[in-house]
Amino acid sequence: MEIEIETGSGRARVKLDEPGNPLFLLVLTHGAGGGVDSKDLLAARAAGLGLGGAVARVLQPYLVRGARAPGSPDRQDAAWLEVIEGLRPRFPATTLVQGGRSNGARLACRTAPLTGARAVVALAFPLHPPGRPERSRVAELRAAGTDVLVINGASDPFGIPRRADASRVVVLPGETHALARHPEKVGEAVAAWLGEVLGIAPGAPAARPAARASGARGPAPGAGSAS
Numbered sequence: 001m002e003i004e005i006e007t008g009s010g011r012a013r014v015k016l017d018e019p020g021n022p023l024f025l026l027v028l029t030h031g032a033g034g035g036v037d038s039k040d041l042l043a044a045r046a047a048g049l050g051l052g053g054a055v056a057r058v059l060q061p062y063l064v065r066g067a068r069a070p071g072s073p074d075r076q077d078a079a080w081l082e083v084i085e086g087l088r089p090r091f092p093a094t095t096l097v098q099g100g101r102s103n104g105a106r107l108a109c110r111t112a113p114l115t116g117a118r119a120v121v122a123l124a125f126p127l128h129p130p131g132r133p134e135r136s137r138v139a140e141l142r143a144a145g146t147d148v149l150v151i152n153g154a155s156d157p158f159g160i161p162r163r164a165d166a167s168r169v170v171v172l173p174g175e176t177h178a179l180a181r182h183p184e185k186v187g188e189a190v191a192a193w194l195g196e197v198l199g200i201a202p203g204a205p206a207a208r209p210a211a212r213a214s215g216a217r218g219p220a221p222g223a224g225s226a227s
Contacts (some may be wrong), residue, residue: 005086009079010061014087017045022054024118024198026093027084029058031102031124032069040101040123040151042177043187050191051200054091058083070103077111084115097194102126102158102177103191105141105150113145119197120148121190124177127159141165149193151186153179168193 005012014034026048036057046194062070070076072215084096090147098108099121108120128135141148141161148166153175163169170189175181195201 004184005083007061007086008077009075010065012061012079012083012086013059013064015057015059017049017055018090019049019052019054022091022094023052024048024054024097025056025091026053026121026194027056027058027087027096027098028121029060029080029100029104029107030063031100031104033063033109034101036139037061038101038178038180039183040186042099042189043183044099044121044123047187047191047194048097048214051194051198053097053194054094061191070107073107073110076107077114080107080111081114084111095198097121098199099123099149101179106137109140109144109148113143117144119146119194120144121194122148122150122158123186124152124158124179125150125161126177127161130157133159136166147197149190151179151189153177167197174214 001016001018003014005014022192028041028044030180041057045055045057060135096115096117097119098112098115098117099105100108105122105125109122112120125141127137138161142165150161150166150169151160151170152160154171155175156177158177160171161169172185179186
């Protein structure tokens with residue numbers, strides 16, 4: 001199903017997979033110039049559905065209106081909050097997990113305290129511009145205020161967060177920033193981690209996981225591990 005949500009920056013388009021009585025809502029978005037059908041986002045989508053969640057893949061308003069870049073982070077964040085608010089009535093009292101790839105991962109981390117997300121999935125988090133490690137974005141990653149899974153390629157020119165920067169950092173050998181060579185590895189990592197964080201056994205979801213209050217951060221399963 002595809003729906004549209006109006007924001008102050010224009011319309012967002014959302015591809016929504018909505019099973020009956022979902023255990024959680026996973027909202028994903030793209031990188032700065034990409035779409036919602038990249039291999040890593042589709043792998044994360046499959047992982048969420050496999051755990052009994054609903055999955056929304058959001059094409060942000062700036063791309064819908066034809067812009068090439070997201071522009072101001074404040075404006076991008078405000079539009080994202082409106083998208084989440086627009087989805088909430090469809091999933092009342094449902095645990096929220098949000099995430100994205102690259103620029104979308106930054107967005108998900110920045111806004112997590114405001115949306116009350118239980119967890120964040122950060123695919124190909126761009127730690128710094130290529131060749132500019134002094135311009136670190138680690139503060140955005142640490143600002144999520146909840147459990148964060150980072151999945152980066154071992155050859156990502158945008159850098160790789162340290163194990164201490166997130167609840168779990170997974171580094172995939174042979175992958176670049178695109179995370180396109182072995183998307184099944186992305187899906188496996190997302191499914192395993194989300195299952196632990198939300199208390200859901202893969203293939204056998206039994207009950208809604210408890211939501212966490214906005215801004216809370218506690219011990220995470222596998223904290224600081226890498227593979």
